[in-house]
Amino acid sequence: MTTWLDQVRFSTEGLIPAIAQEASTGQVLMVAWMNREALQLTAAEGYAVYWSRSRQQLWRKGEESGHRQRIVEIRLDCDADVVLLRVEQHGGIACHTGRHHCFFRVLRDGRWETVEPVLKSPAAIYGE
Amino acid sequence: MTTWLDQVRFSTEGLIPAIAQEASTGQVLMVAWMNREALQLTAAEGYAVYWSRSRQQLWRKGEESGHRQRIVEIRLDCDADVVLLRVEQHGGIACHTGRHHCFFRVLRDGRWETVEPVLKSPAAIYGE
Numbered sequence: 001m002t003t004w005l006d007q008v009r010f011s012t013e014g015l016i017p018a019i020a021q022e023a024s025t026g027q028v029l030m031v032a033w034m035n036r037e038a039l040q041l042t043a044a045e046g047y048a049v050y051w052s053r054s055r056q057q058l059w060r061k062g063e064e065s066g067h068r069q070r071i072v073e074i075r076l077d078c079d080a081d082v083v084l085l086r087v088e089q090h091g092g093i094a095c096h097t098g099r100h101h102c103f104f105r106v107l108r109d110g111r112w113e114t115v116e117p118v119l120k121s122p123a124a125i126y127g128e
Numbered sequence: 129m130t131t132w133l134d135q136v137r138f139s140t141e142g143l144i145p146a147i148a149q150e151a152s153t154g155q156v157l158m159v160a161w162m163n164r165e166a167l168q169l170t171a172a173e174g175y176a177v178y179w180s181r182s183r184q185q186l187w188r189k190g191e192e193s194g195h196r197q198r199i200v201e202i203r204l205d206c207d208a209d210v211v212l213l214r215v216e217q218h219g220g221i222a223c224h225t226g227r228h229h230c231f232f233r234v235l236r237d238g239r240w241e242t243v244e245p246v247l248k249s250p251a252a253i254y255g256e
Binding site for chain 2: 003004007017019021025026027028030031043073074075076077078079082084095096097099102103104105106107110111112
């Protein structure tokens with residue numbers, strides 16, 4: 001039997017990019033990667049689970065920071081190789097820098113300008 | 129001199145994922161890839177230019193279909209390895225299937241359900 005997971009086209013490394021978009025505001029919060037297990041767990045648990053490429057392990061978003069992402073909807077694109085998560089962002093902070101979202105730099109006059117404030121310092125978030 | 133392009137972390141294949149988000153609605157339209165030249169041209173020309181991995185060439189989005197994407201803003205994420213384009217979508221169609229955007233399938237009850245209509249047939253768009 002073909003399941004919904006079999007229809008997803010993971011890369012040769014077994015990964016797919018996943019975009020987390022805030023359901024209430026439409027803001028693109030972050031992009032991370034998922035393997036098949038991460039996507040399966042995300043659907044099963046109702047909270048975003050990614051694959052950390054640097055740590056080479058499953059990453060339950062928010063397990064340290066509390067900034068979990070509750071799944072509102074999971075979408076798949078036309079080529080079946082990108083996933084879009086519509087989420088509710090706990091704590092209002094998606095980025096490890098302590099900002100609301102990761103896309104806090106805008107290209108202006110040939111340079112990247114930071115335009116979003118740090119809401120909580122990483123030291124305070126991660127208790128370092 | 130370090131330019132804004134030098135700060136972008138392209139993959140070992142020289143690519144970076146680029147998300148196109150409709151500026152007026154916040155809708156995530158599509159995800160494609162850019163190499164350094166595509167990103168440079170996107171900023172210079174003010175319209176989205178991607179790198180087609182299947183054709184291995186620059187792809188000026190909309191050059192066949194007319195569905196160009198005017199750049200409103202270019203953003204970079206915290207890890208400098210994903211670009212977010214806020215765009216104005218010409219013709220209201222971003223997807224090659226003739227739909228408004230590429231994320232037209234939603235996971236419901238263990239299957240991908242198509243929830244967005246085809247606005248214009250691909251044959252009509254591409255004149256086949």
